[in-house]
Amino acid sequence: MALIEIRGLSAAFGNTTVLDQLDLSVEAGTTLAILGGNGSGKTTLARHLSGWSGDGDAVRIDGKPLAGRSIAERASLIQYVGQVPSRHLSGRAFSVRDEIAFGPENLLLPRGEIARRVEAALERTGLTGLAARDPFTLSGGEQQRLVLAAALAMEPEILVLDEPVSNLDPEARGEVLDILAELVGRVTLVWLDTSPELLRQLGGRLLRLEEGRLHEVDPLELPPKTDIAATEAKLSALPTFRAAAYEPVPVALGAAASPPVLAVERLSFLYAGAAPLLTDLSFRVGAGEILALIGPNGAGKSTLLRLINGLLKPRAGRIEIAGRDTRKLRVDELAQHVGTVFQEPEYQIFEPTVRREVEFGPRQLGVAKAVIESRRDAALTRTGLVVEADRHPLDLTHAQQRFVAIASVLANAPKLLLLDEAQRGLDAVHTERLEAILAAERAAGTATVIISHDLDFVARNATAILDLGAR
Structure with a gap:
């Protein structure tokens, strides 16, 4: 049985349908890249898949409706990194270190385990030197790395990434791609983006979100690599x-x-x-x-x-x-x-x-x-x-x-x-x-x-x- 099962997921904004009876299956430990243009419904799909939007039985994780799981269970199972990092900040932490600790603390993990996860996330995302900074004084790119660090500290089974490197400079983008490459096979990755170039680098199965449905993409259909x-x-x-x-x-x-x-x-x-x-x-x-x-x-x-x-x-x-x-x-x-x-x-x-x-x-x-x-x-x-x-x-x-x-x-x-x-x-x-x-x-x-x-x-x-x- 697939880890993620979506059957008949629909979503609309006013008279505009963005997801139309969408179906999707994702096996545990695999990497899925979803390509879509602006307004195609990528963020809507990511939010439903992460439990941030919608209800009902359309999304099932490991055979159980996502809507039937507690918030704590969802948070330890799935983490979502979206396009606008400031929306993910808790607003209750006065330092980068505390922001990363916020999630594990709310899972009531032992202090030693929280400290281990926080330090590992700081190191992996290159934020150790900014650990004492107020999250709201960081640049957009630094906030993006912070949001990713906070997600990694939850050690989820599923990581949903909605244009996760759009805020980052080329060096930081490469570092994040390296981090994600290390997770391949250990975590189920779902990456949604407008850039074929980035999705090609991540590898894995490639789908296109178009007219509310997902379609398989032949890699030969993608634009040529940047010169x-x-x-x-x-x-x-x-x-x-x-x-x-x-x-x-x-x-x-x-x-x-x-x-x-x-x-x-x-x-x-x-x-x-x-x-x-x-x-x-x-x-x-x-x-x-x-x-x-x-x-x-x-x-x-x-x-x-x-x-x-x-x-x-x-x-x-x-x-x-x-x-x-x-x-x-x-x-x-x-x-x-x-x-x-x-x-x-x-x-x-x-x-x-x-x-x-x-x-x-x-x-x-x-x-x-x-x-x-x-x-x-x-x-x-x-x-x-x-x-x-x-x-x-x-x-x-x-x-x-x-x-x-x-x-x-x-x-x-x-x-x-x-x-x-x-x-x-x-x-x-x-x-x-x-x-x-x-x-x-x-x-x-x-x-x-x-x-x-x-x-x-x-x-x-x-x-x-x-x-x-x-x-």
Whole structure:
């Protein structure tokens, strides 16, 4: 008998069916990879399989309905690592070590056993040096490793992974893949992702989730492997500034005669009680430039964006946007020049419809009604959200929510666009849409700063690189 049996699982959101009488069998100790596009129902399937959603007898583990098991029994049997790590944090732990211990403690395990599991999980995920940090002060990638560590500390029979490495830099991604490779054959692994490349690396049986059903995939049907040599050649051809050089990134040739849109001069920043994160950093971004910030998780990439848009204040140094010192600009004045899309777009969305969300920024800036409507309609068209305009943004898929955030900043017509992992978790269709937006903004003279761990994406779109990992 299979360890996991799903029979006739259906799920819908409003009038949209995402799982349609789905069937699945998974043998104990096997590895299953499920490929699906944005909105295909991957997360819905993962949540049902993990006991986070649904009830009834559709999901059975070892012959017993999952819904009939206690929470403690489910937690020790199945662990789920999702796309948004902050949603998995308990909120009751003040350190990384305590967060990992939270699950085993609630199973009432002996103290010695809890300590053993915690230390092993810290070591396996490379978090030992961050064990005393508050989980909510970690970067998105560090939180992702923490969530995985907490899951591993439960020593489950089944590990369900929903795009588990999308937040991670290339080195950390490789480390997590190595961890999972060690689990193959010992733990039943179910990995759901938009990336054929990642699923190919994991190995095992491969299925595609499409139109609510699972279909076997012939490996020959997958896109060819990424040409690493070609990507490296493109990256090496880009102007690359390293944070230790203390010299500004050169402005593109076409922009050399005009002032840069963004100028950062000898910027330094640290969080209270922590080592300096950014030190004496200088660079410029001209009109039509796309600067990619790269570097390992925790290098300060997201912090730098928050310094640029005024959410954080530098310890030393100066930031100018369109020739004006940001320290002398009010929030509304900054908003006229800068548009930011954060890693987790649902946290910057608050209006009851997509239409109103996209209109919000221009309304606050006092833009004329006819201009607001024109900008709104153009932004909705560019982001593929026209049909969704009257829906609540939080009812959309995570990819669509990301484009709601993008549409909202485009409607402000900013001179400077800041995108923090905007391509993360997007399938090929949505990635192509994002790249078309970047190309159009570049042609219009918008200066753009992107954060990305996807070096293929960087190679295709950036005009210069700032490497915060080279110190």
